[in-house]
Amino acid sequence: MRILIVEDTEDVADAILSHFSRQGHVCEAASNLEDAAHFLGLETYDLVILDINLPDGSGLDFLKKLRASKNGVPVLVLTARLQVDDKIDALDFGADDYLVKPFDLRELEARARAVTRRKHGANEATVSVGNLHCNFAAHSVRVDETDIELTRREFILLEAFMSNLNRVLQKEELYSRLYGLTGEAGLNAVEVYVARLRRKLADATLEIRTLRGLGYQAVPGGRAEKPS
Template sequence: MRILVVEDTEDVAEAILAHFTRQGHACDLAATLEDASHYAGIDPYDLVILDINLPDGSGLVFLKQLRAAKNGVPVLVLTARMQVEDKIDALDFGADDYLVKPFDLRELEARARAITRRQHGASEAVVNAGNLSCNFAARTVSVDMAEVELTRREFILLETFMGNLNRVLQKDELYSRLYGLTGEAGLNAVEVYIARLRRKLGNADLEIRTLRGLGYQAMIKTDRPPA
C-alpha cells in the first residue's frame, strides 16, 4: 500500500512510519493540513491515516476536502477524544474507521488492512484469482495451494495488482506504491520487480500484461491449458 500519514506528534508519526515501512509499505508524512493537501494533490494513495488535532486546524477539514473533491481514498482517523459525538462527526464527514489514542500499532495495521480490502470489494483477508490465493493478513501467497515466497516489495506489487484487476496502472503509479515520493530507485526498478513477480507466478492464473506506452494490466487468464 501507499499510505499518507497526517500526524504532527513526532514520536507517534515515527512509530507509525517505522511500523508500516517494515511491512513493506510506502509512506509519506504530512505534519500539517497544508502539507496533507499538497501530498494528496500529487498522487493517489491507498490509505490516509489522519490525526484530528493538527497545528493549523482540524484534520476533519482535510477529510471534508477529500470527500468534496470526490476522492474516495480510505481514511482512518486517529483521535485522542473519547466523546461519542467526535467519533460520529468523523464518520459523518466520510471517515472509514477511527482509532482512539493511545493505540496498539498491530490494531492500527489490522484496521488499515480491513478498510483497504473493503475499498477493493474484498471483505475477507484471503483473495483469490483463479488458482492464485493471496492472504493479505498473513502476507502469504500460494499457487495451486503451493506457497510462493515473495519479498516485501513483490508482495506490495502483487497486492496492488490484485486490488486493481483489469485496470491499467502506469509505471509512475506503481513506483509510488513501492517507494513513495522520496524513493531513490529509478523507474526501471518497477520493470525489475514485475519481471521477478512474473517468474515466481509463472503457473498462476494471473497474467500481468505490458501495454506499451500505457503501463501494466493484471487479468485472470481465461485460456489456461488443461493439467
C-alpha cells in the same frame, strides 16, 4: 499499501511510519494539512491515517473537503477525544474508521487492513483470482497448493495488481508504490520487478500485460505472461 500519515506529534508519527514500513508498506508523513493536501495532489494512496487536531486546522474539516472533492481514499481517523459526538462526526464526514489515542500499533494495523479490504470489496483477508490466493495480512501467496515466496517489493507489486484488476497502472505509479517519493532507483526497476513476479507466478491464472506507452494491466483468467 501506500499510506499517508497525517500527524503532528513527532514521536507518534515516527512510531506509525516505522511500524508500517517494517511490514513492507510505503509511507509518507505530513505534519500539517497543507503538506497533506500537497501529498494527495501528487500521489494516489491506499490509506490516509488522519489526526483530528493539527496545527493549521481540523482534520475533520480536511476530511469533509476531501469527500466533497469526490476523493474516496480510505481514511482512518485518530482522535484523543472520547465524546460520542466526535466519533459520529468523523463517520458522517466520510471516515472509514477511527481509533482513540493512545492505541496499540497492532490494532491500528488490523483496522487499516480491514478498512482497505472493505474498500476493495474484499471481506476476507485472502483474495483469490483463479488459482492464485493472496493473504495481504499474512503476506502469503499460493498458486494452487504451492506456496510462493515473494520479496517485500514483489509482494507490494502483487498487492497493487490484485487490488486493481483490469485497471492500467502506469509505470510511475508502480514505482512510487515500490520506492515512495524519494526513489532510490530508476524507473527500469519496475520492469525488473514485474519480470521477477511473472516468473514466480508463471502457473497462476493471472496475466500481467505490458501495454506499451501506458503501463501494466493484471487480467484474471489466463496464465501469467511468460518471460521472454
